[in-house]
Amino acid sequence: MAEGKIIERANKDGSTSYQVVVPYKDSNTGKWKYLWRTTRGKRQAQTLRAKLLNEVSKDNYNKPSKITLEKYLHEWQSGLSGPVGERTCELYEYMSRVHIVPTLGKHPLTQLRATQIQALYSAKLNSGLSPRTVQLIHVTLHKALKAAVKTGLITANPCDNVTQAKPEKKDVRIFQKAEINRFLEEAKKTPYYALFHCYLFTGVRRSELLALRWIDLDLYGMTMSINRQMKFVKRVVSYKTPKTKSGRRMIDLSPESCQVLRKHREYQERIRKESSLPPVQDIDLVFCRFDNSPYLPDGVTHSWTKLVKRCGYDVTLHGARHSHASLLLKAGVSPKVIQERLGHASISTTLNLYAHVVPGMQKAAALAFEDAVNNKNSQVDSLEFH
Secondary structure (H helix, E strand, O other), X not given: OOOOEEEEEEOOOOOEEEEXXXXXXXXXXXXXXEEEEEEOOXXXXXXXXXXXXXXXXXXXOOOOOOOEHHHHHHHHHHOOOOOOOHHHHHHHHHHHHHHHHHHHOXXXXXXXXXXXXXXXXXXXXXXXXXXXXXXXXXXXXXXXXXXHHHOOOOOOOHHHHOOOOOOOOOOOOOOOHHHHHHHHHHHOOOOOHHHHHHHHHHOOOHXXXXXXXXXXXXXXXXXEEEOOEEEEEOOEEEEEOOOOHHXXXXXXXXXXXXXXXHHHHHHHHHHHHHOOOOOOOOOOEOOEOOOOOEOOHXXXXXXXXXXXXXXXXXXXXXXXXXXXXXXXXXXXXXXXXXHHHHOOOOXXXXXXXXXXXXXXXXXXXXXXXXXXXXXXXXXXXXXXXX
């Protein structure tokens, strides 16, 4: 029986079927159990027995579970709260509930096939869903099934054999110098002028600015300390430290930025006094409503979009961060400095994001070198090349 056996059985309709019986040792209990499978042909039964014997010979083998994909996804998501961020958990839950479960949720986890997953992606694309959203569906399902492989619920990840949707990479629209000045003039008519000015002049993230406190600013030393981010999950605002060491950083402010922020605090003080509210404290938010309640991220983005359209531009809020970095690169600022200002974990991230600026910089570098070589008083004459 160690090699399993095949039992021939006569059916009521006169046909013949074959039962395959393979013993295995349960890794949880240490007891011997049996796998029973039925097939029609003898040759198919022999092939099935060989396949089952191969599976049970692996370490830590567990009998395939009858759990459905829907139930598994629910259990998987409930165990993500520790190692995965809240926004990521929210994304996985949404992709599962809206896109994966309605189509594949009732399928047994162990019987899920690559062809079924590929059909799901194709149907979503044909329905008009963007390739980027379909890619996020794939990321969610692939990560979930990878965990199922790791825990022994399935032997292989069917997502590995699926062709992913590849979204087209769109060029990010950025501000030109003159456009920034015009935009900020229009922004003065809104409550968000200081926020948008600071966003453009520092390049920090939206979540970082919305978590900024007055204690994090040194307007005499002209510095800003980035040490936390706003999180807005399930309509609840919270604050947490950046995930990476590079996210926690000190950046320098321009004199104009310091002046704008001083006037912004004076405005807050005046409004609170007129409203009979306590004066501004150092632990209060820099950018908030007059009663110190926080701005919500989506509200800020919506106000930005309205203002940009009023000016006749097409620059997203995140495009302002790209504008900051691109203008600095064109001005000859070191990519390393830009990386530190933006809080990128690696300088390769910075260079990959702003590769569109490099061609112009390459030409400028070639011309600069030529000028240096042709200038007899240049320090290049004293250099030794090896």
